[in-house]
Amino acid sequence: MEKTKWLDIRGNHDAYNIPSLDSVKNYYRKYSAVRRDGHFHYVHNTPFGNYSFICVDATQTPGPKRPYNFFGILNKKQMEELLVLAKESRQSNHTIWFGHFTTSTVISPSPGIRSIMSSAIAYLCGHLHTLGGLMPVLHTRHNQGTLELEVGDWKDNRRYRIFAFDHDLFSFADLSFGKWPVVLITNPKSLLYSCAKHEPLERLLHSTHIRILAFSLSSITSVAVKIDGVNLGQALHLSGPIFILKWNPRNYTNGTHKIEVIVQDSAGRSRSVHHIFSVQENIHLTFDPMASFILLTDYCTVARVLFVLIVLVQLTILITFRYRKHPVLKAPPGFINLTSFSLHVLSKINIFYYSMLLLTLYTVLGPWFFGEIIDGKLGCCFSFGIFVNGHFLQGSITFIIGILQLVFFNIPLMVYLCWSLLQRCFGHNFRSHLHQGKYLKIIPVHLLMLLLYLWQVCSCYFIHVTFGTLAFVFSPLRTWLTLLTPVLVRYVWTLNSTEFGTFMVQLKCHMSS
Incomplete structure (x- = not known):
């Protein structure tokens, strides 16, 4: 708590068999970092702009026993509160919404929770636990452009996510705890998760460096970069976890391209990550239809x-x-x-x-x-x-x-x-x-x-x-x-x-x- 800003949120298990928010059984009130009920808005200030985080608390109050606590519920008053928070966040560079439930398992009055969060770059959630491993990747995009990114549970599967804003371009990686190195390519960002409505994608064409975040328990010894199978060389350490490599994005103006980064540390561990990118704004990739069905229905x-x-x-x-x-x-x-x-x-x-x-x-x-x-x-x-x-x-x-x-x-x-x-x-x-x-x-x-x-x-x-x-x-x-x-x-x-x-x-x- 002294070195890290924690933003936590109740889930249906936290509200299980809880008669009221004042109950001694409400462990969230005692053990959470936020220690507040309902929605809240946190603004992260940086020298290059502000970033808003809006919490959606859709847990039922009182909280019945299972299975009747599976869905989240938002009433009209709560929707009005969220609308106010959404308006407050318009001055920020970007807004991230987060909550426990997927929007498909939240009951909300018109115009609906997806409409309220339409100005956000992403909605981060859990709840479905990747359907017991049957759907390890549950990501989609709302009709309004907001990404919905479910992440597997920490309790049993030790799943977590890191994300970054690189010149206001949003990138993230879903990871399993204990597997090192951890790698996130922030520029060029993945085409699948690009959105011209919310991001200044034109900056990609004018960028001067490929940028990579790499973390490990041991020191990073090598960060090799390839595009379309062609070795571009070793990225140089800039500061902290940031590695960079000069490039000319105008060499990749036609269609889509694949970037691959291979990171090694001094303990001999290595990790290879890759994704598809494009510097053209009129090219799109579609999400897994099954994942979209699960998250949007x-x-x-x-x-x-x-x-x-x-x-x-x-x-x-x-x-x-x-x-x-x-x-x-x-x-x-x-x-x-x-x-x-x-x-x-x-x-x-x-x-x-x-x-x-x-x-x-x-x-x-x-x-x-x-x-x-x-x-x-x-x-x-x-x-x-x-x-x-x-x-x-x-x-x-x-x-x-x-x-x-x-x-x-x-x-x-x-x-x-x-x-x-x-x-x-x-x-x-x-x-x-x-x-x-x-x-x-x-x-x-x-x-x-x-x-x-x-x-x-x-x-x-x-x-x-x-x-x-x-x-x-x-x-x-x-x-x-x-x-x-x-x-x-x-x-x-x-x-x-x-x-x-x-x-x-x-x-x-x-x-x-």
């Missing part, structure tokens, strides 16, 4: 729309078949006809129709569970949000959990009931159905439903472990549904055959014809 909006669509489709099917006339079966009936017929049977039998209808509506409107959302603080969880300790946290990952509930249990249960009712219409009960000799077609259906039922049981266990016994007991969508499902399944196989009389006659007539 508004997951909460997508999940909300998908959740509503799935519910509407399921309700439409149920209600349509409820009031539809008897289906016309073709002889012999195919898969589509039998599916339609089974939905018709389910919708016409009250207990199954109302069970599925109420389950779907309850998933949307009813409380999923009531318990300790935060230790010692009771609350209710709905699809559209969470009420806890006098606060309302709008729906975010709740919609994703709702989609999983619909896709992996509610809808499969409805399909299984339709299939079972169809077997009953063929005149089978549970035992005769198992002894009809078609094990390869029958057993997998039961096993699949059993696996999905076990998934539902595991979700009850998760609620008990995470939110306590009260939440386990008062959980209609998990515990109660888990207990009622076997009753519903048993009923479908033991229902008096007279209930199927009309349907059995109709089906047999069409099968015989």
Whole structure:
């Protein structure tokens, strides 16, 4: 703290199970360098200009237990505060925004967080942990020109980033701790991360030296530079970590070129880094489409729309078949006809129709569970949000959990009931159905439903472990549904055959014809 300026920010783990900012469990308030709540603006002053750093604090307050703390949330008041900070930073040479969450996992009111930070050169973030190593590079650019640069976690993977402004041209390197030497080419900068809207890229054409930052535990002994495979010589040490080599950028005015720097230290360690550059301003490179999709997609909006669509489709099917006339079966009936017929049977039998209808509506409107959302603080969880300790946290990952509930249990249960009712219409009960000799077609259906039922049981266990016994007991969508499902399944196989009389006659007539 005496030699270094630290700027730290809360993440979702820092807000995990935190009832309030004043809580003794809020370790960020005690152990952080900044020791302040919410957003802040720090201006770094240099002889050649000022550089602004704006912190975006989107962590939820109060902070619920996982998984309901995965998304960050900004309300209207917080957005107004950030807009003020953005205006304050306009006098600086450059502005860097930083926060824990990627913009794709931040819920913000119109015009949106990306619009507010549009004047910044870059937004630095983490949170996704490079998706467990599946996406080691998660970088993209907003439509407004701001770079979004996610970096892997320090805790498990020891990932960190260094960045520099060289004549107001922004360069950075993502690195693994303990690997030396560390090398960053600041001029010419990488074409992929160049932005004419935010940087004076014309300075590249008029520059006189290639500039490199090189760090190591041992002294640097060699800094070799190549462009397009041609050795330009050894860069000279200027001061500190800075190495320079004279060049003429006008020799590289056509298209793109590759610069490579090989650094060695006195301990025999070496590192080679390279990137593509161009001194022309009308040439661009595109980011990895998958990385852009991950960082630019508004997951909460997508999940909300998908959740509503799935519910509407399921309700439409149920209600349509409820009031539809008897289906016309073709002889012999195919898969589509039998599916339609089974939905018709389910919708016409009250207990199954109302069970599925109420389950779907309850998933949307009813409380999923009531318990300790935060230790010692009771609350209710709905699809559209969470009420806890006098606060309302709008729906975010709740919609994703709702989609999983619909896709992996509610809808499969409805399909299984339709299939079972169809077997009953063929005149089978549970035992005769198992002894009809078609094990390869029958057993997998039961096993699949059993696996999905076990998934539902595991979700009850998760609620008990995470939110306590009260939440386990008062959980209609998990515990109660888990207990009622076997009753519903048993009923479908033991229902008096007279209930199927009309349907059995109709089906047999069409099968015989």
